[in-house]
Amino acid sequence: MTEVTFRLWRGDKSGGEFKDYQTDVTEGMVVLDAIHQVQAESAGDLAVRWNCKAGKCGSCSAEINGNPRLMCMTRCSDIPLDEPVTVQPMKAFPVIRDLVSDVSWNYEVKQRIKPFKPRKPDNADGTWTVHQEDIDRVQEFRKCIECFLCQDVCHVLREHSKHDEFIGPRYFVYTAALEMHPLDTEDRLPEVKEAYGVGYCNITKCCTVVCPEHITITDNAIIPIKERVVDRFYDPLKRLFRKLFAKS
């Protein structure tokens, strides 16, 4: 057991500051446990968002010593405890209070993306025949717990605030999952190029690094989507081919 100082951001939209709280850290504790302990001991109104405490719901995202992390999956023993541990809300989104940020923009973005539209069922009983190897990639994308840590770390949103022109890595993963879904018949590529702003991504891979679900966001989702856009819109030969052979 060690007494550790947690330097927590307290405040709201109108401003705030870091405040120090001491609490005992025992074996196996995660940062979220420490926050809860502070809440019960000395700051009853400390705002924090969480649900599952098992890395499954993606609610407890914050920046721990400056790194975007899930608080419930960050073990205290993995961070230096001899100096204050800072915890603050995600920077790419407006703050609501203390450690809670306003992530509503993400929900609005998703709403804009065209939903799943399956082909007609393959079988008389209304089911489809799909093989495992055809869905491995899509299943990787569907592991996403919508923690928005990738959105938080992406410089296009974080530093350049392009929230109106760029949907962010989470939603390229989402779009890719739909585009690569073997049953889907919708076409989202025109939007990917224009409204979703895939061109802003310069493949820094910061998003992939922070993803708690270890989704290879850049290599498996964003790059293939960029390639599809290039194929469709910038490759003159392909375009001509499509024109000639397009079904009328």
Place this chain on the structure above:
Amino acid sequence: MVEFKTHEHDVLVIGAGGAGLRAAIEASAQGVTVGLVCKSLLGKAHTVMAEGGMAASLANVDSRDNWQVHFADTMRGGQYVNHWRMAQLHAQEAPVCVNELESWGAVFDRTKDGRILQRNFGGHRYPRLAHVGDRTGLEMIRTLQDHGVHQGIDVHHECTIIRLFKDGERTVAALGYDREKGRFRLFRAGAIVIATGGIGRAFQVTSNSWEYTGDGHTLAYDSGAELIDMEYVQFHPTGMVWPPSVRGILVTEGVRGEGGVLRNSEGKRFMFDDIPDNYKAQTASDPEEGWRYTQGDKDARRPPELLTRDHVARCIMNEVKAGRGSPHGGVYLDIAWIKEKLKDAEQRIKKKLPSMYHQFKELAGIDITKEAMEVGPTTHYVMGGIRVDPDTQQSSVPGLFAAGECAAGLHGANRLGGNSLSDLLVFGKRAGEYAAKFAKENSGGKVADAEIQDAITEALSSLERQETGGENPYEIQFALQKDMQALVGIVRKQDEMDNAIDIVDGYRKRAQKVAVHGSREYNPGWHTAMDLHNLLTVSEAIARSAGSRPESRGGHFREDFPDKDEKFGKLTTVVNKGSDGSMQLRHDPVAQWPDELQTIIDENQK
């Protein structure tokens, strides 16, 4: 007068887990306006945590499966105190509901011939659980969420309902507050569906999240609805036990379905020592047969590790009590041993149980492909809840419907793994359909302003006391959880339960003096203070119901009455709020099923 904002919907759904989302989608499909309220953000409800799968007799892996076998398995698992009609509807409609999820974009694991893959789970005769690795709940909630947001449903997230209002006998409105600012909101509706999930936070060791404070149970109860079967709480046999901060987090039954075995400190597979008579014919006679079963051999019978949860949990308790437990008070669950059988064991474990692999690696520093896990029982699920009509899901209060974990009847004394996710779909859909129908026929109820202001005043009372001081809400919550675990937990005794009723009463008095600091804006202290009433109500209901059943059955185990009593096997415990505000308890006969269902049950005994 405190201000509030008013919203109008034909149907209001409280809760956005699998049941609430499915209800909202169905109501919307019936052409009525729908509001959906939930305490946390959309897509974060408890359903997201479900791991193993959803049960439906698709018969993709074993063609002998059909709804009749699923029905018989559910009734046997529930020890025949289930509502037969719910068990029947559930078994019949689950396959369609699972296929429907696929048509909305869910991506299930596949069989070799390209159909939805199904896995083995405790108490299910054939491989029956459609799944996606060990994150089936995430797949389900995300599919419903992504489909639902395009159906014109108004979502109010991070908003908590604290009171329901009636006009005469009929439910007509709900009052809530938003977490962000603490503003009050009144939702008027023609019909209300409660889909708020469970009560696990009434106990100290639980796999459940903070949301599980029994809100829906209490809202319905306070509104005059009946609760049944509250003595039946499921303690899942395998929760993490070490380190202390993760105690209770679930270790999916899928580990045992994939071949994982339980051992005590002497290395013995103790589950072979105690196999209940009514499961003997279906249980493997040796480890080799059990292994073959987990690998899909249709002639093999299941290993005893896959007996029902109540039984496995008690066997684990017995090992620990007898001094044969692991260092931190559990037993060993070993999946790493399968490397003796399979060359690609490590890959297989990571593919089939990815989140278990990560959970242990990241939270306990254990590599489950190499070492055994330490596990012990954890409070997991409540079979009891709001009494509903099996076909329409309407409670005993007109206009008030319930679906999902907060409703009762389907699971009887013990729920089979996988039967919850399918429950959410089948009965969420039904609740949405019948609530919409009700709303079309009834609308425009009145609520007196004074009643609303009363509820608001009560909600604000803990904040009002911050100057004068009072009890700390967190302290009361922790103390209650500790006492419930000790006195009404996995092994029960009459004097302890009687004691628990008094203790709960004491906490109720203290809860009335709770004081919290700060403002109404995103203030967890205030939220905790308001949740106390719900936790206390369900705790009392559990303690009273359990105390009224002098026998052991399913999730309800009594040290002083360790056997089943046929007389009580024909009775359902009912609690409701009396006119003086105190809790009333009675026993009603269990609904008797028609002969043709008895024939199905008999045929499947073999």
